[in-house]
Amino acid sequence: MRQSIFISGAAQGIGAAIARLFYQQGYNVGIYDINETAAQHLAAQLGENAKAGRLDVAQYSDWQTALNEFVVWAGELNVLVNNAGILYSGAFEKTEIIAHHRTIDINVKGVLNGCHVALPFLKKSSFARIINLSSASAIYGQADLISYSASKFAVRGITEGLDIEWQKYGIRVLDVMPLFVQTAMVKDMDAGTIQNIGVDLKPQDIADEVFNLVNSKGTIFTQTHHPIGLKTKIMYQLSTISPQILNRLSNMLLSRK
Template sequence: MRRSIFISGAAQGIGAAIARTFYQQGYKVGIYDINEASAQHLAAQLGNHAKAGKLDVSDYAQWQNALEEFSAWAGQLNVLVNNAGILYSGAFEKTDIQAHQRTINVNVNGVLNGCHAALPFLKQASFARVINVSSASAIYGQPDLISYSASKFAVRGITEGLDVEWQKYGIRVLDVMPLFVQTAMVTNMDAASIQNIGVDLKPQDIAEQVLKLVQSKGTLFTQTHHPIGLKTKIMYQLSSISPQIINRLGNIFLSRK
């Protein structure tokens, strides 16, 4: 039986790159997105082993329906990728509170909903893994990206906790932590850090890392967090060995306009 992967926010950007990569590896691919038309278009491009559907990740009932539909079609659910996310940038006080709240609802509740709704299906599979798309913004709180950064800290915490808790089911829960990626999300982003750091990563870079994590054996020594790109790896390592004041000063420097 072909293994299967269910990807939220899969109609474009990182999610679409993951879908294409796993389809080429022989997986049955679930392309689910709030933009159903784009999801259906991508599934038609890929072929018969791709299935698309609508999914608002902030709606738990939609998660339940989508996962039940996909699992019945695929035969089993092996890999869940929580990729869907949104980003609002700019000064905290100049961003509408509704935008901050929506970021948390999609980026945090979307992951909670996905993991919770998927567990019954993952437990039934012969092999199961969860990959959450986090961010380098979860290394240290980012100015001009307050709610986005906070949401990715939450994803980091969810990943760490479930990676331990779900050992009893034989399910590893891992995340990828890219810096800025060349997608529509960062177009016209109002944050000095993007100008100072640059956008070096492509969606395919993240897709390839997700594939490596799924293909790995997932031993006790497999890391939970996986920074992507040299700059992110340096930031991640420095954050673990340098005093908090150094981390803060570094982020002040990077956010200078």
């Protein structure tokens, strides 16, 4: 039986790149997004082993409907990719509070909802893995990206905790931590870090890393966090050995406009 992957926020950008790669590698692919029309269009492009549907990740009932529907179609759930996310940039106080709340609803509650609903299906599968989309913004809190950065710290914590807690079920829970990626999310972004660091990564870079993680043996020595790109890897490693004051100063410099 074909292995299956369910991807949230899969209609465009990183999610779509993941969907295309796994489809090419012989997976049954679930393309679920709040933009169902775009999701259906991508599924039609890929072929009969792709299934699309609507999913508002902030709604627990949407997850229940989507995953039940997908598992009936695919036979089992092997891989869940919590990819859906949003980003608001700019000064914290100039960003409407509803935007901060929406970031948490989608980026954090969406991951909690997905993991919670998926567990019964993953426990029954022959092979099971969860890959969460974290970010380099979870290395140190980012100016002008406050709620986004906080949401990705939450994803980092969820990943670490569940990767330990769900060992008893044989489920690895891992994350990828890219820097800025060439997607619609970073277009016209108002943050000094993107101006100073630039946008070097493409959606395919993240898709390739997700595929490698899913297909690795996943031993106890497999790390939980996976920075993507040279700049992110350097930032991640330096953050583990630098005094807190240096981490703060370096991030102040990077955030200057």
